[in-house]
Amino acid sequence: MNSLITYMAMNRLAASLPDFFFVAQVLPDPKTISAAQPTVVGTWNLWMLAPIVFGAIGYMLIQHGVVKSKPATGSGIIAILAAVILAIGFTPNTLESWMLMSFCAVATAGGVSFLVAREPVYAALGFATAVLSTCGILFMQSALFVAAATMIVYAGATIIIFLFVLMFAQHTDLRAYDIQLTNPLLAGAIGAVLLTTITMCVTGEKAFASNQVDATRPYSQASLPAELRSEKAEEFYQKTTPSARLVPGTTAGLGRALYTDYLIAVELAGTVLLVATIGALALAQRTTEEHA
Amino acid sequence: MNDILTQNLLVFGGLLFVLGMVGFLTRRSLILMFLSLEMMLSGVSINLIAFSRHHQNFQGQVLAIMVLTIAACEAAIALALVVSLFRRKATLDIKAWDDLSETIVPKELEASVSMEHDEQEFPKLTPSGLDPMELPVPANFDAVTGEIAERINARTPEGVTHA
Structure with missing residues (x-):
């Protein structure tokens, strides 16, 4: 099984290397876009609900658990890991997509740690991680200028300013408002429902037009x-x-x-x-x- | 590159947006609420860039730059607001400004998760000996110190919170 996966990965790697090296410079010929690969994993199915639900449950358990018990925190982390592993099953198997998905994974990890961290400084660092990996994704989408500008504006200016403010409002111990959140269970449920809706809309049949040209530009x-x-x-x-x-x-x-x-x-x-x-x-x- | 990657990126943009939204709904610190907003905006820019790549034009990228501009403006103004709010009440808690809401709005329920220090271990003082006020020293020295230790343990406050 393992060797089969390795063989497939090497095969894909060899096939997609030229793509990879030119991804930042030149866009592919639009004619090849219409002849997209057969959709295997892209369409909505009920199993896509599983990672979302697992992630939401994990978030709720952690938020409930940090203040109550260590077992709940542990099971929350396990649930989030299960969500990640399940979500990997829905990613297409090409080199570019693997790179993109690893950026996505790092960004998601940063976002989750931003949500879960109690200390404001750790939360800010999680945010910085998420934004930097987002810049990586933008870079791989040939949006070089936007990626650089995002890196400078968010990761440079915003994070520095906010770390400065956090130091300015310095406290050695955790404040009550860092620990007592506003109803994390309800917020987690709302988030899960919204994410399910987004996923259903985006992965539905003919969710977006394949290629459109705006005649006004x-x-x-x-x-x-x-x-x-x-x-x-x-x-x-x-x-x-x-x-x-x-x-x-x-x-x-x-x-x-x-x-x-x-x-x-x-x-x-x-x-x-x-x-x-x-x-x-x-x-x-x-x-x-x-x-x- | 193809539809599947665009789809994945759209789902990921939605995920970042939802993470930011949950953070905005739950966090109570002004600065962290603002960072959640920024995360929602970055999810939106991923969507725009994915569509820009998909449709092979610059509309998405231009819109993403506009989003970036607005985010920078927002950062400047939010920072000034946070500083002036902090100057007033010396706290970053958003609940400190609850009295700005309308009076018709029912009082918001307290968070379902409350901070309890059951898990935390407070240092327990070892009984150091006799109460200096209780002189002279009794004959049964050991028994009295044991009794004092029990009294001290009984007096240990339960559920003390430090704000």
Whole structure:
């Protein structure tokens, strides 16, 4: 059995190595997308409920157990591990998917430790783990700029600032509000129901269209292959030089899309940032009564 | 790359979102509630990026950048709010601000999980000898110290909480 799995893994590895090395630079030909592999594990079945339920039970047991008993905590951890092992059964078996899924697993572990940790600093570290692995996932989805920006904004700025605040509000022992949570059982149940719904919607038959082209974004489309271009995009394609037509998935292409098709959104985002800066300054200022 | 990977990423985005939501619902510390919100946002950006890859265009990535911008604004404002709230009441507990809710809203039930220190072991003082006030020293020294030890053990407070 083991050797069979190893053999299959090596086979997959050999088959998907070229894909893997070019995943960050070039997107695959859209024609091959429509000829997707036969769906084996992707469709919804009742067994997908099992990891979700196990995870929720594990979370509830741990939250109930940290304050009550060690056996409950242990069984909660075992339930979460069972959920992870079951969830692995639903992942497709290719190299790229294995890398993606390991990023997903690390991110999920970070998220769970964020939920379960009592000490705020540990929770913040779990959050940092989750966000960094999320950046890995974004990187593997050819979103290089977004991955870098997420890493800088979240893992850099947010975590540093919040660790700073945690130190600022320093306490040596745990506070009551870190231990007494607001109804973790109900929240866990709500989360399980929501996750089940999301999974059912996403893995259902024809949950999302396989390939759609938005005709209102001509600049971005000019770089697409001929059969995916709209009329207006074709017009732009004829006008532009080859060097200006960039491969979709590159950062330069993203920049071009940002400053042509989405210019108003960029301006609005800049305005929002300015307003937020002013608001933060106004909020953080000490009023004169507080001085007295 | 293909539909199955997109599906997996969508499920994973949903998972991150749900983890963040559960954290937001249960946590009571202002900072950790904010971090939960950020985790929900990162789940949303994974969704957007997965669709961007799937549809081979930049809409998802552009939207993810917008989400990132809003998250940065939110971080700045939330930090300022947390600092000013902490200055007022010297606590990060969200329950300290319950009086801002409407009066019609029924008083929220206390958490189902309560902190009990059954599991924790408090140090027990070893009986150190005689009460200095009880002089002179009685003849049956050992018996009296034993009695004092029993009294001290009986006096050990039960269920003391330290906030």
